[in-house]
Amino acid sequence: MTRTLILGGLLSGLVLAMALLSLIWTPYDPAAMAIPDKLQPPDAAHWLGTDHFGRDMASMIMVGARTSIAVALVAVGIGMGLGVPLGLAAAARKGSWLDEVIMRGNDLIFAFPSLVIAILITAVFGPGAINAIIAIGIFNIPVFARVTRGGALPLWERDFILAARVAGKSRTRISAEHILPNVANLLIVQGTIQFSLGILAEAGLSYVGLGAQPPTPSWGRMLADAQTMVSLAPHLALVPGCAIILTVLGLNLMGDGLRDALDPRLRQVRR
Amino acid sequence: MGTYLLRRVLSLVVSLALASVVIFAVVEIAPGDPARFMLGVNAQPDTVAALRAELGLDQGKVARYLAWVGGMLSGDFGTSYTYRTPVAQMVADRLQVSLPLAGYALVLSVLIALPAGIYAAARRGRPGDVAVMGATQLGIAIPNFWFAMMLVLIFAIRLRWFNAGGFAGWDAGLWAGLHALTLPAIALALPQAAILARVMRSALLDVLGEDFMRTARAKGLTRGQALRRHGLRNALIPVLTIIGLQFSFLLAGGIIIEQVFYLPGLGRLIFQAISARDLIVVESVVMLLVFAVIVVNFAVDLAYVAVDPRLRARS
Numbered sequence: 024m025t026r027t028l029i030l031g032g033l034l035s036g037l038v039l040a041m042a043l044l045s046l047i048w049t050p051y052d053p054a055a056m057a058i059p060d061k062l063q064p065p066d067a068a069h070w071l072g073t074d075h076f077g078r079d080m081a082s083m084i085m086v087g088a089r090t091s092i093a094v095a096l097v098a099v100g101i102g103m104g105l106g107v108p109l110g111l112a113a114a115a116r117k118g119s120w121l122d123e124v125i126m127r128g129n130d131l132i133f134a135f136p137s138l139v140i141a142i143l144i145t146a147v148f149g150p151g152a153i154n155a156i157i158a159i160g161i162f163n164i165p166v167f168a169r170v171t172r173g174g175a176l177p178l179w180e181r182d183f184i185l186a187a188r189v190a191g192k193s194r195t196r197i198s199a200e201h202i203l204p205n206v207a208n209l210l211i212v213q214g215t216i217q218f219s220l221g222i223l224a225e226a227g228l229s230y231v232g233l234g235a236q237p238p239t240p241s242w243g244r245m246l247a248d249a250q251t252m253v254s255l256a257p258h259l260a261l262v263p264g265c266a267i268i269l270t271v272l273g274l275n276l277m278g279d280g281l282r283d284a285l286d287p288r289l290r291q292v293r294r
Numbered sequence: 295m296g297t298y299l300l301r302r303v304l305s306l307v308v309s310l311a312l313a314s315v316v317i318f319a320v321v322e323i324a325p326g327d328p329a330r331f332m333l334g335v336n337a338q339p340d341t342v343a344a345l346r347a348e349l350g351l352d353q354g355k356v357a358r359y360l361a362w363v364g365g366m367l368s369g370d371f372g373t374s375y376t377y378r379t380p381v382a383q384m385v386a387d388r389l390q391v392s393l394p395l396a397g398y399a400l401v402l403s404v405l406i407a408l409p410a411g412i413y414a415a416a417r418r419g420r421p422g423d424v425a426v427m428g429a430t431q432l433g434i435a436i437p438n439f440w441f442a443m444m445l446v447l448i449f450a451i452r453l454r455w456f457n458a459g460g461f462a463g464w465d466a467g468l469w470a471g472l473h474a475l476t477l478p479a480i481a482l483a484l485p486q487a488a489i490l491a492r493v494m495r496s497a498l499l500d501v502l503g504e505d506f507m508r509t510a511r512a513k514g515l516t517r518g519q520a521l522r523r524h525g526l527r528n529a530l531i532p533v534l535t536i537i538g539l540q541f542s543f544l545l546a547g548g549i550i551i552e553q554v555f556y557l558p559g560l561g562r563l564i565f566q567a568i569s570a571r572d573l574i575v576v577e578s579v580v581m582l583l584v585f586a587v588i589v590v591n592f593a594v595d596l597a598y599v600a601v602d603p604r605l606r607a608r609s
Contacts, residue, residue, distance in 0.1 A: 127305075131312050134587045136546040139580055143317065146568045146576040147324040219435075226437050227550050231565065246440055250554070253443055254451045264440040271435035 028280025034273025038266075042088035051079035053086045053240055062256040072258045074248065080258070083240045084266050090152065090241040091270065094234070095221030097156045099214055102163020107210065109164070110171025111202060115194040117176060126172070129165035137162035137224050145233045152241075155234040159224045163217050170213045174206035208285040212278055219274035226267050242267050298599070306592045313584045314366075318359050321577045327351070328375050331571055349373070362577070371578040376570045381578045384563060391461055391559035392552070395475050396544040399482035403544075404537060406487040411494025411533075416521070418499060426491065433488025438547060442481035442554040449477060459556035478555045482547055486540045493536045497529040504528070531602055538594030542587035 050070070057077035065072045071080035113125040135143075141158035148154055175198070178184060187197050228234035229243025237244065242263040249259035329345040330337065346352045350361055365372060371381035414426040450458040456477050464471045501507065502525060510520040549561030556562075560579055567575035 127308075131309060131316070134309065134313055134584050134591075135316075136543060136583070136587065138546050138549060139583050142549075142564060142568065142576065143320050143580055146571075146573060147320060223435075223437055227439060230437075230439050231550055231553055246437075246443065250443060253447050257447060260440065260443050260447070264437070264444070267437050267440065268432070268435045272431060275431060275435060 025280050025283055027276050028284055031273050031276025031278070031280050034269055035277050038088055038270045038273065039092065041085050042092050045082075045085035045089055049079075049082035049085050051082045053078060053082035054238055055079075062252070062259075064256070064258055071262045072256070074245070074259055075252055075256075080245075080262050083245060084242070084262060087240045087242045087245060087263070088266065088270070090229075090235050090239055091222050091225050091267075094152055094156050094159065094225040095218050098159035098163055098221045098224075099217050101156070101160030102167045102217060103210065103214060106164040106167025106169075107171045107203075110168040110173075111175060111198040113168065114172045114175030114179060114202070115198050117179070125168065129168050132161060132165045135162070138227065141228050141233050150233045150236060152235040152239060155225055155228045158228070159221050162224075163221075166217060167210065167213065170209055171206055174209045175202045178202050178205055212282045212285065215274055215278035215281060219271045219278070222267065222270050222274070299596075302592065302595060306588065309588050310585065311363075313588065314363055314581060315359070317577055317581050317584065318362060321573050322355060324571075324573055326571065328571070328573060332375050349375075366578070366581065372574045374567075374572055374575050376567075376572045381575055384575065385560070385579060385582060388558065388560045388563045390464060391475075391557050392545065392548050392561070394471070395478055395482065395548050395551075395557070395559060396541060398472070398475055398479035399486070399544045399548075400537070400541055402479055402483035403487040403490055403540065406483065407490035408494055408533070410487070410491040412498060412521075412526070414491070414495045415498035415502070423495075426495075430488040430491050433484050433491075436485065438481050438485050439550050439554050441484055442478065442551055445477045445481055446554070459554070461555075461557050475557075478548075478551050478557060481554070482544055482551050486544060490533065490536055490540065494529065494533050497532045498525060501525045501529045531598065534597055534601065535594055538590050538597070542583075542590050545586055546583055 055078065057073070060069070060073050060077040061075050063069055063073040063077075065080075069079050069081065071084060074080055074083070109125050109129075113122040116122050137159050140161050141155060144154045144158050179202070184197060184201060187201055192200070225234055225241070226243035226246070229241040230247045232247065234243055235241040245263040246260060249256075249263070253260045327342070327346070329342050329349060329351055333342055333345060343352070350358060353361070362372065369382055371385060373379065374381050374384060377384065410426050410430075414423045417423045446458050450456045457474060461474045462470060498521075502521075506524060507520055510524050511517070515523065545560075548559060549564060551557075552559040552561035553565070560583075564576060564579045566572075567579070
């Protein structure tokens with residue numbers, strides 16, 4: 024266990040705990056407006072202050088964490104669910120037309136930054152959290168396909184795979200039983216990185232109005248609301264901004280720490 | 295080299311064609327009829343039909359796709375549904391903001407990242423390295439639009455060194471234009487610089503372990519001389535790829551930053567078009583962004599081969 028992993032795990036765990044706690048308890052109702060209490064700086068009654076409608080920022084941050092985590096998690100799920108089988112199939116049939124089609128398809132998706140996918144989807148179907156999930160998820164597919172293929176290719180040259188083939192196992196079965204468990208570490212690390220990128224992407228999409236719609240609280244929307252009032256009440260921007268930074272930082276540190284912990288070879292030549 | 299170039303050009307053309315089909319198909323499934331949308335719900339059916347014919351909407355999907363692609367190839371992006379002006383002209387106007395912004399941010403990113411990465415690599419494991427790496431971790435985690443808001447708060451509202459937003463156009467002078475784009479460019483450059491600095495550092499560390507570096511030292515070069523003459527040149531190869539990738543990210547990422555600073559670039563154009571359901575504008579701007587990504591990646595691939603003789607031999 025490295026210090027990086029512990030620190031990253033603690034930060035990520037804190038955000039996750041906050042999101043889970045918001046399911047049963049928040050200091051105030053995050054939607055309850057109290058105009059007389061608007062734009063209060065942080066104090067004992069409102070730990071993180073109130074917004075321009077007098078809503079409790081701490082409660083909004085807690086519920087917003089749920090939105091961020093849900094969007095990023097499902098987007099990683101889509102990316103893994105489709106990308107990993109594609110990567111395994113491409114590696115199992117290296118050099119075949121299937122490999123070529125999958126990899127060229129990946130290149131094609133890579134040409135569409137997630138923001139551009141979101142713009143296209145929103146232009147056609149309208150904004151919303153679901154469309155943000157789809158946009159980020161589609162962007163994740165080629166990432167996982169490449170990592171899986173890259174990790175699987177050298178494995179196919181190894182003796183234990185040869186033994187499995189001699190034993191008469193099909194390429195599909197070998198992929199599932201022998202290749203997948205051996206690339207799992209890579210996938211966990213990449214999953215953490217994509218999760219943190221998903222949090223950032225969700226915040227950006229919500230900020231420009233392409234993500235979660237009101238009344239669903241989201242960190243990106245809180246920042247969009249804060250924009251015109253940031254000079255009056257800087258905490259409106261500081262609080263959601265710090266929530267995003269700490270979450271992403273925690274996940275990135277956890278990814279780095281996991282990579283070092285899961286791959287002993289990397290640990291030896293660590294820089 | 296000849297066949298390599300031919301293969302790459304062919305794959306470039308196929309990628310662009312496929313991307314255009316995908317974009318066209320996605321916009322095609324959008325519900326609603328643009329002609330009806332432009333004329334309002336109370337329009338007479340024959341007026342709608344006439345406008346549909348004028349916009350070419352009465353033709354088949356394949357014919358319309360070919361007309362769209364053919365038009366773009368000759369610089370005709372169609373006519374905006376809401377503004378009734380040529381999309382190409384609107385895009386060209388907006389690019390005068392978005393392209394310089396992306397270029398400015400790229401220059402800043404390189405100017406910050408390369409020295410930081412080289413410094414960290416040279417001080418590997420020492421406090422300077424740890425500080426730079428810590429700063430890059432933070433830089434990657436900071437959303438650029440939030441950083442942009444903080445820059446506005448500090449440098450525009452509190453210190454009044456810059457305007458909080460807006461762009462008067464290049465007619466106001468080069469200096470005024472650059473001044474207006476400085477805060478947006480810094481905000482856009484920060485996360486990219488953090489990534490680039492990390493790539494620069496690890497590329498340089500990889501090179502430092504190579505045999506030719508030891509040979510250079512054995513020849514009597516100092517550590518610094520060996521680094522400058524042999525190390526940097528080799529380490530720049532992966533860095534070049536990332537710089538290429540970043541340009542397209544900066545162009546797309548500018549869409550969000552333009553919102554913070556109220557800049558009249560592609561970003562604002564595309565969001566106005568989305569809310570007005572001006573799909574032909576959305577279609578064309580998205581195609582332009584994807585075109586930029588694909589072409590820049592292609593150029594980076596070629597630059598790769600030009601810079602590294604080993605790759606030339608292999609291809």
